[in-house]
Amino acid sequence: MAKEYKTLMTEIRLPYELSYGPVWTRFFEGMAEKKLYGTKCEKCGRILVPARSFCPRCFVDTTEWVEVAQQGTLTAWSYVNYRYFGMPTEPPFIGALIRLDGTDVDFLHLMGGIDLNDFEQVRKVVKNGMKVRAVWKEERQGHILDIRYFEPI
C-alpha cells in the first residue's frame, strides 16, 4: 500500500490469581524442602512427575505419592541463544527434558553446571543419554526454579 497509515501502539496488562490447588501446592512444598514428588497411577503403574491428581491415559485418580530420584538421564536438550519474553534466565541456557530415575515421563527443566559460553564445547559435552542430577538453590520458595538446573554427573 503506497500510503502509510497510522499504527496504534498499545499494551495490555492483566493481573490473574491462579490457584495451585492441593496437588501443585504439595509438589511445590516438597521443592522448598529439596524433594521431588510424583504420583503413581495404580492402573498403568506409571509414576508421573511432577505429581498430578489423575492419570490422563487411564483417566483414574492417582492415589499414591512417591518421592522420586533427583538424578536421571537427559532425553533431549536445546542450547537457547536468543532473548525472549518469559525466558527463565539470560541466554545462553539449555532447555532440557530429563527422565528422572524410576519415573515414566520426562521432567522439563534446565541444564547447567558447564561453561555455556562456547557452543562448540557445549556440543561436545552435552549428549542425549548422559546422566544428570539436580542442583538446588540455597534460598527456595516452593518454585520450579528452586532447582537451579541439572548438572552432568
Place this chain on the structure above:
Amino acid sequence: MTKRVGIVSVAQGAGAESKDNFYDQAYRITKEVLEKVGITRDDLGTIVTASSDIFHGGISCANSYYWETTGAFLKNASRQDGESLFAFFYAVMRILSGQFDTALVMALCKGSENPPNDTCTLMFADPFYQRPVGLQETLAAALQMRLYLERYGITEEQCAEVAVKNLGNALGNPYAHRKGRYTVEEILGSERLADPLTALQVAPKSEGMVAVLLASEEKARALTDKPVWFKGYGSSLDHFYLGDRDLLKGPLRDAAARAYRMAGIADPQKEIDLAEITEPYAFQELLWCEDLGLCGEGEGGKLIASGRTRRNGDLPVNPSGGVLANNPYVSRGLQRLVEAVLQIRGEAGERQVPKEVKTALAHGTHGFAGQCHAVAIVGIG
C-alpha cells in the same frame, strides 16, 4: 458418507506485513470468496470462523469484533479458537446436517501486529511448571528436532533442505511472506536460535485472512463447474505436558489414519497426489510426512533427498512454500486447504505443479511440537 460436501470458492490475503486494518481486510476476503461464485451475504447459510484471542491482536471474544466482517450479522454462526482445519470440519458437518446449503469457513489472523510467536506460545504453557522454565513453541520444537536427528540419524542438512525447497517454492506464491533462493549452508548458517534450530528453519509471523466456501452437492454443482469434494478428515490430541509425550510418535498418525479411513485411502503414498503440510519448523515437514505415511518411519531424510517432494516431483509437498514461507498462525491449516484446492483446480498460477492432482491432503497443527493435528483430504471424482 451418503451426502457430499463441495468446496466451491476460496480466497486468501497476502502474508507480508501490511498497514491495512484487520476489520477491513477480513471483510474484503469474505466479499471476494462470495463474489467468485456470484452469491451475496443474504444467500449465505452459516459461518464458522477460526481465530485466537491472543494471536488475533489483543482483543478478547475476538469473534464479537469481527462477526460482521464475515457476513455473520443475524446468522447462525460459530467460532473455533485455534487451528482452522477444525473449523473447516465443523462447517462440513453443518452442511451434512442438512440445515444449510452453504457454509463459509473463515480464518482470521494478522500476525504482523502481534507479539512474537514465542511470546504468544509461552502462554500455551501452564503457569506453574512449564512457563517458568521458559517453554514456548520454538524450544519445544528444538527438543523434538534433537530427538529426531538422533533417533533416526536424520541430518541437519536434510532438515535445511526443507527450508531451501519451501522458501524457493514461495517465489511462485504471491501470498507468501518469506521467500528466496537459499543454500543449505545459508539456512544452517542463519542465526542459531535454539540449537539445532536456526532462524531460517523457523516460520515467521504472517498475516492471513483465509476463506473457504462450502456447499451441499446440489448447490455446489449449481455454483461452480469445478467443485472440489470433501473426502475425509481426522484429528487427534496428545498429552498437555511436553514430558508426558513421545515427541516422535505423536497423534498425527491417528489423525491421518482417521482421515484416510473416511476417504477410503488404503495406500497414501500412491493415492495422495500432493500434500500441503503445516511445518512451522523445517524438520517437522519430514517428521509429519512419516506420520502421514507418505514415507516410512525414520525415512523423512531420504524423502527430501530423493527430490520427490519438490514442486516438480511425483509427491509435491508444500508447493506453496508452506508455513516456513507464510505463517498466519491459526489460519495456516485452512490456508493449506486453500492451496490444495487451487492445485486440484489447476489455478495455482506459477506454483501450479506439473502433475495432475486429483486427491490432495491438507494438514494443520497447533500446540507444542504438534500437540494436536488435523488432516483433511479433498479431491475430484
